[in-house]
Structures are given as C-alpha cells and as structure tokens.
Amino acid sequence: MQPFMKLSISLVLILFSLSLLAHAKPTAGTTPGVQCTLANRLVRKCPTDYEPVCGYKSSEVVCVRAPCTEVTYQNACFACKDFDVLSYTPTACEGNNSS
Numbered sequence: 001m002q003p004f005m006k007l008s009i010s011l012v013l014i015l016f017s018l019s020l021l022a023h024a025k026p027t028a029g030t031t032p033g034v035q036c037t038l039a040n041r042l043v044r045k046c047p048t049d050y051e052p053v054c055g056y057k058s059s060e061v062v063c064v065r066a067p068c069t070e071v072t073y074q075n076a077c078f079a080c081k082d083f084d085v086l087s088y089t090p091t092a093c094e095g096n097n098s099s
Contacts, residue, residue: 032056033089036080046077054093055079058086070094 033056053076057069072092073079079088 033087034076035087036085040077040080041083043077043081046081047075049075051075051090052092053079053088053090055082055085055088057082057084 033054052072052074055071055073057071059069063069070093071079071082071085073082073085073088076088076090079085
C-alpha cells in the first residue's frame with residue numbers, strides 16, 4: 001500500500017472516531033465517576049488486569065437487551081473503549097451487569 005493511501009485511511013479513521021465522540025460528549029455532572037477522554041478511547045490494546053469498573057452509558061443509548069446504562073467492565077480501559085460509555089466508577093455495578 002502506498003504511503004499516501006495509508007495516511008488517507010488513518011485520517012479517515014481518526015475523523016470517524018471523532019465524529020462518534022461528538023454525540024456522546026457528557027456535560028459536567030451528568031454521569032458519576034471518572035469521565036472517559038479521547039486519549040482513553042483511542043488506546044490500541046487494554047491491559048488484561050481484572051480491576052472491575054462500572055461504566056455509565058449515555059441515557060440516549062437505545063436498549064435492545066439488558067444491561068443498558070450501567071455495565072461492569074474488566075477495567076477502565078475496556079470501559080472507555082466502548083464509545084457509549086461516558087464515565088466509570090472503580091467498582092463493579094450493582095447486580096454485576098457484565099459486558
């Protein structure tokens with residue numbers, strides 16, 4: 001693949017990622033815990049350590065099956081890689097709604 005093509009594909013992917021983030025920008029105080037940042041979301045590989053967190057998804061997420069707005073993730077990295085998660089707290093969710 002030519003260098004120009006690789007650069008073009010990379011730019012398209014970055015712009016697509018940013019457009020996904022635009023709809024899920026939380027306002028201050030709307031979700032509890034630590035807010036997910038762009039840097040958190042663009043990590044290529046998450047550590048496999050088990051340090052459960054409760055991820056809070058936007059209330060605008062259309063729920064097809066439970067769990068919907070509060071989901072337990074393996075760690076903060078996995079929570080923030082889910083673009084629907086706005087923030088997380090450093091404990092498993094009540095009822096242990098695992099992703």
